[in-house]
Amino acid sequence: MSTQKIDQQAELWLQILTSEKSGELLGAAMKNVADNLSMMTGREITVDPPVLKSIPLSELLEHGAESPEAETVGIYLLIEGDLHGQSLLIFGLTDALYLVDMLMGEEPGTTQEMDEVAQSAMAEIGNISLASFLNVLSDKTGHSIVPSPPAVIIDMAASILAAVAANTMEFTADQLIILDTAFKDAGRVIQTKFWVIPNMETNIIQYFKTK
Amino acid sequence: MADNVRSVSIGQIVVSKSAADVLVAYGLGSCVAVSMYDPQRKVGGMLHALLPSAANKSTIPDNPAKFVDLGVPLLLDEVLKLGASRSGLIVRLCGGASMLTSPGFKNTLNIGDRNVATAHEVLKSMGFSIKAQDTGGNNGRTAKLYIATGEMTIRTMGQQERPL
Numbered sequence: 001m002s003t004q005k006i007d008q009q010a011e012l013w014l015q016i017l018t019s020e021k022s023g024e025l026l027g028a029a030m031k032n033v034a035d036n037l038s039m040m041t042g043r044e045i046t047v048d049p050p051v052l053k054s055i056p057l058s059e060l061l062e063h064g065a066e067s068p069e070a071e072t073v074g075i076y077l078l079i080e081g082d083l084h085g086q087s088l089l090i091f092g093l094t095d096a097l098y099l100v101d102m103l104m105g106e107e108p109g110t111t112q113e114m115d116e117v118a119q120s121a122m123a124e125i126g127n128i129s130l131a132s133f134l135n136v137l138s139d140k141t142g143h144s145i146v147p148s149p150p151a152v153i154i155d156m157a158a159s160i161l162a163a164v165a166a167n168t169m170e171f172t173a174d175q176l177i178i179l180d181t182a183f184k185d186a187g188r189v190i191q192t193k194f195w196v197i198p199n200m201e202t203n204i205i206q207y208f209k210t211k
Numbered sequence: 212m213a214d215n216v217r218s219v220s221i222g223q224i225v226v227s228k229s230a231a232d233v234l235v236a237y238g239l240g241s242c243v244a245v246s247m248y249d250p251q252r253k254v255g256g257m258l259h260a261l262l263p264s265a266a267n268k269s270t271i272p273d274n275p276a277k278f279v280d281l282g283v284p285l286l287l288d289e290v291l292k293l294g295a296s297r298s299g300l301i302v303r304l305c306g307g308a309s310m311l312t313s314p315g316f317k318n319t320l321n322i323g324d325r326n327v328a329t330a331h332e333v334l335k336s337m338g339f340s341i342k343a344q345d346t347g348g349n350n351g352r353t354a355k356l357y358i359a360t361g362e363m364t365i366r367t368m369g370q371q372e373r374p375l
Binding site (some may be wrong): 033060061068069071076151153154155156157159160161162163164165166167169174188208 | 220222238239240241242261262272273274277303308309310312322323350351352355366368369373
């Protein structure tokens with residue numbers, strides 16, 4: 001990618017994540033995520049205010065998982081178009097199964113394993129979440145920002161988190177910059193992490209260093 | 212004797228000559244673990260590396276053990292310091308899965324494959340052959356090295372530990 005394009009991306013990421021209007025912009029984007037997920041599941045889903053974090057590699061696990069081998073469902077998408085990055089939704093296996101039941105209108109406990117149908121339901125959750133978030137960013141900035149198709153990964157928490165970290169850390173130092181938030185349903189049964197990770201070709205690291 | 216579990220986190224090298232120790236790299240995804248073990252002296256070590264090599268070659272990174280190419284020679288130094296004999300070392304390799312795959316992705320970085328390829332290259336250039344390996348695929352693994360016996364095991368999600 002040309003230096004000029006990288007500069008443009010860096011500028012756009014910084015505008016979205018760190019400008020005076022970021023709070024309002026990100027709040028509106030997350031509200032859109034919550035509204036669309038609520039509509040999709042028929043339950044009230046709330047999304048915590050997003051927080052921009054710089055996480056050292058050595059602390060990655062404690063931010064993303066209860067234990068490194070915990071059975072985890074990750075929904076992974078790329079951010080494409082005028083802005084490049086990654087996004088990851090992280091569910092404990094039990095939460096993911098519960099969410100699939102919610103989507104299918106089944107009694108909780110009906111879905112026992114992440115079969116093909118369950119995986120495609122989870123993929124749809126990933127689609128809706130990231131697309132709802134990016135649509136607001138697109139509208140407000142006038143840039144084209146779109147999600148890739150999702151990958152659903154069912155594996156140990158550490159494996160998923162490290163693979164995502166590796167994709168950005170190829171270009172950077174020992175820290176991962178993430179926009180961190182969580183979804184909850186009204187009954188607080190489900191707690192999900194929703195991460196948006198800017199590509200580190202940009203100078204966001206620099207922002208943290210000078211702050 | 213009770214096992215004393217010593218976690219080898221990303222970007223870390225752990226070495227030991229204590230028979231109770233079990234070195235464990237939890238949930239290796241695209242990361243690789245390289246282990247070296249001297250069965251005579253019962254000294255062993257493990258590296259848990261995230262990436263094949265540092266993108267910027269001109270500076271030494273803060274944490275060289277994050278990289279396969281820099282981490283493997285450091286692992287060797289550490290086990291030798293602890294009394295291992297270079298000629299007797301058993302070298303094993305695991306991890307390097309492709310975790311983030313989807314038909315929709317045009318371009319994946321294949322970090323897992325590159326980690327494994329780099330480990331092969333570096334070990335070969337140092338004159339080591341790999342005695343056993345469990346690499347590639349799409350699943351995460353937990354790798355353990357038992358210092359008392361030199362036995363290594365692999366576990367994938369939902370499965371029991373099995374010998375490597």
